[in-house]
């Protein structure tokens with residue numbers, strides 16, 4: 001990413017590295033995650049169709065595409081939750097943190113215990129778990145008064161912050177986010193973007209995020225990967241623009257430009273000009 005520009009660049013300046021080269025070079029040397037020829041069926045339905053995909057250490061990628069095109073299935077393959085029918089997964093990332101559309105907090109555990117869930121599984125002592133969970137809760141801007149509350153006592157936005165803290169508790173070098181903020185209002189969503197970006201910049205971790213929201217993708221990702229049905233990659237776009245420079249004007253304009261790309265329109269089954 002270019003971090004040296006002082007003025008926000010024009011949207012057109014940022015959409016520079018075009019799809020064809022990136023699509024050809026789908027699994028470059030040095031990638032921390034390499035998927036080669038991944039195909040999968042549920043029964044007779046082909047869900048993933050020979051996907052080659054890679055992520056570099058420190059890279060943020062947004063996976064976009066129409067509902068049902070196989071994005072979550074691909075993420076499950078990456079997370080090791082699903083063994084594909086065909087293809088090879090090579091993952092050099094050491095620690096995965098996952099967050100899903102629903103916070104999926106344990107209702108019988110209070111905030112800090114929910115955050116510390118992954119740490120307990122790793123054998124971290126009770127005191128160390130509490131300490132780490134409290135530090136993350138503070139980072140997520142939860143108040144000390146909330147630490148012993150149960151999920152039903154939290155607002156949706158607070159539950160999302162707890163779920164994000166839980167994903168970060170394992171100190172991930174790859175963060176997998178499946179439509180994590182889609183249920184939040186625009187203000188809370190912006191707040192979560194700020195928290196995620198802050199963490200990624202501090203820790204230099206990689207992020208793969210599924211989203212239906214092209215503006216969210218443009219705001220957070222270094223690379224946008226467009227999938228179409230049945231699960232295949234049809235367009236890849238690199239965004240060479242520092243995060244700090246992605247103001248609202250740039251985000252709107254860049255998302256608008258992407259929505260004019262023919263492969264993206266076809267993927268979403270929008271009308272294309274003849």
Ligand SMILES: Nc1ncnc2c1ncn2[C@@H]1O[C@H](COP(=O)(O)OP(=O)(O)OP(=O)(O)O)[C@@H](O)[C@H]1O
Pocket residue numbers: 042045047065066067068069070071072073074
């Ligand atoms: N466990 C399953 N068993 C059978 N079919 C499944 C299963 N999981 C997903 N599918 C089907 O696979 C296809 C892809 O689903 P997937 O959830 O990966 O899509 P998606 O792109 O993430 O969709 P959305 O954006 O709506 O979340 C869909 O047709 C879905 O019905």
